Amino acid sequence: MMNPELYLRHLHLKNRGQRPESNRVMNEFIDSFSTEEEKDTWVDEFLKSGEYGHQINYDLYVRLVFPVLLKRYRRQERESMLWLAKTIHNIGRNLSLFEEVGKGKYGFLLEAYTLLPDEETRQKLLGSLCGDLDYAQHEWPAGILIGSNGATFEECEEYLKDVVFARTLDDGDEREFLDTFEARVKSYMERL
Structure with missing residues (x-):
């Protein structure tokens, strides 16, 4: 039977800076x-x-x-x-x-969101997508990234699809960001 005292002991040891001992107790807790x-x-x-x-x-x-x-x-x-x-x-x-x-x-x-669209998940989904798109453009004007490499033409096409989807989630707050990102992707695609 699970022993909750071990978890409390882990927290106590962790707070005292006794990391090796707290990790040992944590594993005992999990094993319980x-x-x-x-x-x-x-x-x-x-x-x-x-x-x-x-x-x-x-x-x-x-x-x-x-x-x-x-x-x-x-x-x-x-x-x-x-x-x-x-x-x-x-x-x-x-x-x-x-x-x-x-x-x-x-x-x-x-x-x-696909299983059950709701407002909170819509906002989190849009925020996550815009965060990913923002990362992709953080080296602009040098280029548009996928991971740490320059995006290919096909990957840029996927980004443009992401923008279309983001617009369906957006209530207008991200419009300027999405417009700018879309323009940058299209400009970058012309250079490929």
Whole structure:
């Protein structure tokens, strides 16, 4: 049976700066779970508490939180998609986790929005997409990027499709940004 005292001990040790010992206790805590139901219940309560800050403890995420979210994601549970998007920094710290899900924040938000469009997810999806587009143009006027490389003509065409989709999500706040980005992509395409 799960031992919540171990989690509290981990927090105490962590706050005292005793990292190796706190990590050992964290792993004992994770090992104390005996059923999937215990894991599900604890992960739900933990995520909803918001007590983890910007990133969840590495071992806790990899060994407990991510497996629960992944199981639910594979069942197409919308809430798990939103939690995976929210905890994307943890996924980004571990290449094998990213390879397992094969997408980033935008991909999870898009799936959640497709299942059930709502205002909050629309705003997060638009924000994520505009953030990605903004990164793509951050070297302008030198070029438009995909990752850390210059975008190909075909990748620029995909960016233009992203702009069209972003406009369907936008209530007008991002119009100027999208117009500028679209003009830059078209200008860059003329140079290719």
